Every structure is written in C-alpha cells, then in structure tokens.
Amino acid sequence: MASEVDVSFSAFVAARSRHLLHAAHLLTGDRHRAEDLLQTALTKAYLRWDRIDEPEGYVRRTMVNAHTDWWRRKPWREQSTDAVPDLPAPDPASYEVRDAVLSALATLSSRQRAVVVLRYYEGLSEAEIAATLGCSAGTVKSAASRAMAKLRVHPGLGWS
Amino acid sequence: MVVSEPDLRALLGAPALDLEPPADLVEGVRRGARRVRRRRAVGGAALGVVALVGVVSVVPRLGGDRPITGQVALAPDSRFPAATTPIAVLEQLNGGEVVTYFEGARWCTASSRADTTTACSRNVGAVVQPFAFLRGQGTESLSVDADGLVAGLLGDGIASVEVELADGTTVSAQSAQPAGFVRAVWWLRVPAGGVVVGYSARDGSGEVVTRR
Numbered sequence: 001m002a003s004e005v006d007v008s009f010s011a012f013v014a015a016r017s018r019h020l021l022h023a024a025h026l027l028t029g030d031r032h033r034a035e036d037l038l039q040t041a042l043t044k045a046y047l048r049w050d051r052i053d054e055p056e057g058y059v060r061r062t063m064v065n066a067h068t069d070w071w072r073r074k075p076w077r078e079q080s081t082d083a084v085p086d087l088p089a090p091d092p093a094s095y096e097v098r099d100a101v102l103s104a105l106a107t108l109s110s111r112q113r114a115v116v117v118l119r120y121y122e123g124l125s126e127a128e129i130a131a132t133l134g135c136s137a138g139t140v141k142s143a144a145s146r147a148m149a150k151l152r153v154h155p156g157l158g159w160s
Numbered sequence: 161m162v163v164s165e166p167d168l169r170a171l172l173g174a175p176a177l178d179l180e181p182p183a184d185l186v187e188g189v190r191r192g193a194r195r196v197r198r199r200r201a202v203g204g205a206a207l208g209v210v211a212l213v214g215v216v217s218v219v220p221r222l223g224g225d226r227p228i229t230g231q232v233a234l235a236p237d238s239r240f241p242a243a244t245t246p247i248a249v250l251e252q253l254n255g256g257e258v259v260t261y262f263e264g265a266r267w268c269t270a271s272s273r274a275d276t277t278t279a280c281s282r283n284v285g286a287v288v289q290p291f292a293f294l295r296g297q298g299t300e301s302l303s304v305d306a307d308g309l310v311a312g313l314l315g316d317g318i319a320s321v322e323v324e325l326a327d328g329t330t331v332s333a334q335s336a337q338p339a340g341f342v343r344a345v346w347w348l349r350v351p352a353g354g355v356v357v358g359y360s361a362r363d364g365s366g367e368v369v370t371r372r
Contacts, residue, residue, distance in 0.1 A: 010186050017181040025179050026172060035182060042185070043192035098176040103329065109320050109366050110332050120165065121172040139365065146366050151168065 100156035112147035245340035253304035290315035311347035
C-alpha cells in the first residue's frame with residue numbers, strides 16, 4: 001500500500017512535472033540534461049518530502065543550483081536511453097521557435113540564464129530570484145539587464 | 161523593434177519548448193532515492209570505521225609509545241599514484257573518461273581508456289591570471305578518440321568562462337572546485353564537429369573581464 005508521502009509526491013509530479021521540465025529545458029537547452037536535472041531535483045525533494053513546506057519552490061531552487069553544481073552533473077549520473085519514444089512530427093515553425101529561444105539563451109552566462117528563466121518563465125520577483133540564487137536583488141537586476149541587452153540583439157529572436 | 165517583456169514571456173513559455181515528462185519519472189525518482197539511502201548507509205558505516213581507526217590510532221599516542229604520521233587518506237587510484245586530491249571525473253567519452261586532479265600544486269588532467277595519457281602543469285601560484293592555465297582543443301589528456309574537452313583553471317576574480325565556437329555560438333563552461341583542489345577548474349565538452357575559436361572570462365557580476 002502506498003504511503004502518504006508516495007501519494008502526495010506522485011500527485012505533485014503529475015501536476016507540476018511538465019512545467020518544471022519546461023523550466024529545466026530552458027536552463028539546460030537539452031532534453032536529456034533537462035530530464036536528468038528534474039529527476040535529480042525531485043529525488044532530493046522526495047527524500048525530505050515530509051519536511052518541505054513549498055515543494056515547487058524547493059524543486060525549482062534545487063534545479064537552478066544543481067544546474068551549476070559540478071557533482072550533480074557528473075556524466076555517470078546522467079540517464080540515457082536506447083529507446084527513443086515515438087513523438088508526433090512537430091510543426092517546422094515550432095522547431096524554429098525552439099531553436100531560436102535555446103540559441104539565444106545559450107549566449108547568456110549561467111546566472112543570466114537562470115535569472116531570465118526565473119523572471120520571465122516562472123514569473124518570480126527580483127527578491128524571490130535573489131533568494132533562490134543566494135545573491136542580492138541588485139545582482140539579479142544587473143544580470144537581468146545584461147541578459148536583456150544580449151537577447152535584444154540576438155538575430156534569432158527577430159528583435160533587432 | 162523594442163523588446164517587450166510579454167513577448168519574451170510568450171517565447172519562453174512556447175509550447176515548442178514543452179517536453180513530455182518520462183512515463184517512469186516517479187519510479188526513477190524512487191530508484192534514485194533508494195540509491196542515495198544506500199550510499200548514506202554505506203557512508204555512515206564507513207564513517208564508523210574511520211572513527212574506530214582514529215580511536216585505535218590515537219590511543220597508543222596518548223600512551224606515548226607510538227607517533228602518528230598524519231597523511232590524508234585518499235581513495236587509491238593506481239593510474240594516478242602521485243595524486244594528492246581526489247580524482248574528479250569531468251566527462252565519460254567513448255568508453256573512456258577524462259579526469260582532473262592535483263599533484264601538490266600542479267594541475268593535472270588525464271584521459272584514460274585502454275591507455276592513460278596524463279599532463280600536469282607547472283606549479284599553480286597564489287595569483288593566477290585569467291587563462292594562465294588553459295588546455296585547448298585537441299589536447300591529448302583531454303581527448304578520447306576524436307572527442308574532447310577544453311579546460312582550465314579559473315583565474316583571480318573570474319567567476320565563469322564562456323567558450324566561443326567557429327559557428328558563432330557561445331557556450332558556458334562548467335566549473336567546480338572539488339575538495340582539496342588548489343583552484344576551481346572549468347571545462348567544456350566540445351560539441352561534435354565544433355571548433356573552438358576563443359574564450360571569455362566573466363567576473364561575478366557577469367561582466368566580461370578578458371578574452372583570449
């Protein structure tokens with residue numbers, strides 16, 4: 001019989017994993033790394049599930065920190081699969097959007113990238129981002145400003 | 161065109177960037193949690209052994225009949241007998257692996273599969289200029305077959321390094337300072353077919369400090 005923790009955790013994953021995986025995709029720019037990042041963060045959360053007040057914030061914070069954390073990104077921890085899932089052929093236009101966004105994000109430093117994802121995808125305030133990244137609100141503000149300056153001139157986004 | 165924040169929000173949230181979570185995600189998490197718990201259990205047992213050895217070692221000294229020779233215990237690796245730090249795996253490539261470690265003040269990298277190729281730097285001093293310690297594309301100790309990494313030590317005031325490729329893309333390198341390392345190491349696995357043309361070093365605020 002499933003424990004209360006298992007039931008609650010499974011419900012959280014069912015409800016939020018797609019959103020969190022999307023964020024991980026923006027952070028890493030790679031499907032497999034994104035899945036690995038999410039699984040790593042969820043594993044940490046699962047191990048202390050009954051002590052976490054705000055699971056999504058915890059998982060988000062863990063993903064952002066783990067993204068730049070060397071030990072959690074060691075290759076032997078990465079999951080690979082031989083089986084490629086069957087996916088519907090996407091609209092070519094969606095490829096263009098995906099490639100444009102990911103190539104633009106790839107021009108940012110890891111901190112700038114995290115700030116952009118947390119601010120414009122997750123909708124967090126500067127104070128919340130600062131708490132997540134463990135830095136000052138001023139640092140968040142300047143990182144966001146520099147990131148926007150780079151994104152503005154990125155040809156793939158069509159803003160120039 | 162003026163950049164609009166709503167546009168950026170829409171782009172970042174575009175369905176094209178959605179991924180389907182793996183069907184076995186929850187089961188994968190449970191498997192991972194079991195592995196962590198096993199490691200913790202093993203770690204706890206090992207700590208107990210270390211504590212016991214410590215007590216056994218100290219007791220004779222307290223009795224005054226045997227001196228202690230203080231050596232930091234490292235996991236032995238016969239490939240790198242002179243290592244004075246743990247051996248950190250940077251990447252696994254084509255059945256081999258690329259590792260880094262220190263021999264005293266010398267920074268070493270090595271690629272290892274059937275054979276092992278090792279390279280160590282001169283002594284790393286107290287002050288390190290940006291890119292004073294850099295191993296570029298094609299370095300044997302960072303390559304397995306045609307695949308390889310670029311790597312270096314973070315200089316003073318440098319928080320991150322970006323690698324510029326010939327196709328115009330710029331990729332952020334990973335960095336870390338494992339326990340015992342004199343300096344933080346940065347590294348990047350060069351994408352297949354990629355050609356590295358330059359490096360940028362940024363400070364903690366994200367400002368580019370220098371390029372090479």
